[in-house]
Amino acid sequence: MSGSVMPPDVIEIRGIRGIGRHGVFEHERADGQEFVVDVRLELDTRPAATSDDLADTVDYGVVAEQVHAAIENDPVDLIETLAQRIADLCLADRRVAGAAVTIHKPSAPIKVPFDDVVLTVQRRSGETS
Template identity: 45%
Template sequence: MDKIYVNSMEFYAYHGVFPEENKLGQRFYVDVVLELDTRPAGLTDDLQKTVNYGQVYEVTKGIMEGSPVNLVETLTERIASDILLSFSIVQVVHVKVTKPNPPIPGHYDAVAVEIRRERIN
């Protein structure tokens, strides 16, 4: 399978278990990798035969800036599910949601959840 990457999408959102996360919000980053056959688009130069990156962003934005949830795992599951529903050409999707400043003690760059989901035929 070929791959399309949509990396480092940035959102400000209000997800988290702690009340201050829901009130103050924080930055999140999302990376999406789509697996599909890009040959038809590459041979014809036809956008209709591939995935529009802007639409991937909009699907992701709708979830990230939508109703707050507690878990990053929930966000990744919803993004993967919506991408597979929205783009029938995509066979596999990888979604990584990074939370750079979670309110937990310690020294680290970020926490993240990454999942891989396949189309079930």
């Protein structure tokens, strides 16, 4: 496959949990509810594999803390807005070529039995939100 671009490597962080006050209903803002976020970061991990130095890769502990803060702060009406915010913070690191963000809202205000409400957004570096 001469001349082809290698697909990026992937770091995933699954199940970042936090209590957020996101939603369009007053009780969602007042009471808050659990949100669960999964992030998938596409990047080239070869520099870090060669150097064995954290400075040469994305620190997934820092990303997890940033995602948690996004869940718990600055409420928004829509999970689409929250997902975009999280994608933007993931792409702020120049090494991240793409990010997928999945938001789970298992306690969404739906009047029928259900397991989960899930939204996934996929963004590439250089796209504008």
